[in-house]
Amino acid sequence: MEMNPQQMADRARQFQDRVVPQIDEARQNLVDLNDRVVRFIRANPGTCLLGAVAVGFLVGRIASRR
């Protein structure tokens, strides 16, 4: 199928118009998630530290059993 440069440019523009908003939305979602996680950690430092130690302990336990 032959495509002239104008058609290719149009297709590229359509693809860009379709994909760029999704990428922006995904980036915004990630930024929001990061903000929420950081806010939760700062609000509950002891709980998060204990949870992290527990997770590390479990991983170390599993790794030492193998």
Next chain:
Amino acid sequence: MTTFPGASGNGSPQDPQGGGFGQRVDHIGSDAQQLWSDARGAVADLGQTLDLRGRVQRNPYGMMAAAVGVGYLLGGGLFTPLTARILRLGLRLAALPLVKDELLGMAESAFQDYQSGRGIGGAGPAGTASANAASAGTPRPPTY
């Protein structure tokens, strides 16, 4: 026979009111209270010294990673194949920029040698990669 000063009470028949025993219980209770307050003070001092809350405020992800590492060590994961694998991966990632620079330098020098061997390098120095890339994109007539 030697008599110790604190050994006269303790509910023995010599002390029918039991005052020695009560005093000892009170003493033990006050000692336990003192120990508890000392322990709480020590924990508070340790918390102030380590400044865990401030560190978490400043660098939450780093502190989480440190806590996971502490738990990993406590779980006995230090001398395991997983640790060796993680260390190898870290070494490779740390050496990646050096290897990349080395490969880029080798490719650049090889490209310069190739250009100078074909005599298309031009009169200029052509030392930058961008100049090489620009000249690489231009079509060249075949040399016979």
